[in-house]
Amino acid sequence: MEISGISEDQKLSLLIGAIFIAVIIAFWPLMTVFVWAVALAVALMPLHKRFSRRVKPSLSAMLITFGVILVTGLVVSSATIVIYADIEYIGVMAATLVKGFSRTVFATFLPTFTADQLSNMPHTLIEMVLNTLLSLTANPGLLLLQVIILFLTLSMLIYYGEQIWTSVTRNLSPKLSTVLGRISEITGNTIYSLIVIQISAALLSFLLAIPFFTLLGYGHELLFATMIGFAMLIPLVGAQLCLLFFILYMIALGDIRSAVITMFIGYPLLSGWIDFYYRPVMMRRRVAVHPVFMIIGIFAGVPFMGIVGFILGPVLMSLAVTGYSIYIEQTRVPAEEQESLDKYL
Numbered sequence: 001m002e003i004s005g006i007s008e009d010q011k012l013s014l015l016i017g018a019i020f021i022a023v024i025i026a027f028w029p030l031m032t033v034f035v036w037a038v039a040l041a042v043a044l045m046p047l048h049k050r051f052s053r054r055v056k057p058s059l060s061a062m063l064i065t066f067g068v069i070l071v072t073g074l075v076v077s078s079a080t081i082v083i084y085a086d087i088e089y090i091g092v093m094a095a096t097l098v099k100g101f102s103r104t105v106f107a108t109f110l111p112t113f114t115a116d117q118l119s120n121m122p123h124t125l126i127e128m129v130l131n132t133l134l135s136l137t138a139n140p141g142l143l144l145l146q147v148i149i150l151f152l153t154l155s156m157l158i159y160y161g162e163q164i165w166t167s168v169t170r171n172l173s174p175k176l177s178t179v180l181g182r183i184s185e186i187t188g189n190t191i192y193s194l195i196v197i198q199i200s201a202a203l204l205s206f207l208l209a210i211p212f213f214t215l216l217g218y219g220h221e222l223l224f225a226t227m228i229g230f231a232m233l234i235p236l237v238g239a240q241l242c243l244l245f246f247i248l249y250m251i252a253l254g255d256i257r258s259a260v261i262t263m264f265i266g267y268p269l270l271s272g273w274i275d276f277y278y279r280p281v282m283m284r285r286r287v288a289v290h291p292v293f294m295i296i297g298i299f300a301g302v303p304f305m306g307i308v309g310f311i312l313g314p315v316l317m318s319l320a321v322t323g324y325s326i327y328i329e330q331t332r333v334p335a336e337e338q339e340s341l342d343k344y345l
Helices: 008-026 028-052 057-085 087-100 105-109 115-119 121-136 140-169 174-216 221-231 238-253 256-286 291-331 335-344
Strands: none
Touching: 008 028, 028 057, 028 140, 028 174, 028 291, 057 087, 057 140, 057 221, 087 121, 087 238, 140 174, 174 221, 174 256, 174 291, 221 238, 238 256
């Protein structure tokens, strides 16, 4: 005689849940890769739906995945070429900055270099970059394998993602389905804002930086624009720190005029209006959560969760705000019932 109160469906759910838990534990080192694959798939899903109207879904998923690989490779390689071509000038900038502020109150904030390192600053910078990259991954082969897994997972999620979601949610109750629909919508919009809007802001800053630095007359416009563009990918502080580096370099050269122009014209043009107008407005159109919560999520997520915190931090903050709103709505007493209750009391 069976004394257990667990139904067969519940037993099946427990079994499947145990299998998924075992898989997560076994492949935990790849969770960062999986989270980024899910985030990219969610951001690219609208594009996949458009392509699927004209070509087969499998071909659409393949084309989008190869497109991401191609664009990423072109951007990274182009930036590498630009930076490496101007590595001598970057070394001159760094050496000028260190020497110019070595005897000021800012000396404590500057990195310490030996005389040999200052005299051969390009080689010093290359060595610092290589050491940083090696500290991020001690095994280049493993990093390459993670990249391959990332794009394979991305392709599968783009192709099967909507089907998986439909099969998981089709047996839910109407109330739970509605709540889960809101949660999935806010999650998708948050991820879209983090990736697509962030990239568009970086591209916009890059395009505006080219004519600005051309008119400033320092040359190396592509180098400055590339540095600003990549720095803009770090919300609020990235472009500001990059522009601060340029301003301090100009002051170290004694070019106060260019430093003032960069501070009062360059900052509002290349960073200010993008950080405080364009990005919040674009995010507000997609996300029903104040952009400040997303920024808090990024600043709180990255230090504690690493690079994956860039996605998980804002998503969790958005879910917390959305969950609170749903709870208030679901537990709110209707006006008619409240009036009756007030009369009774």
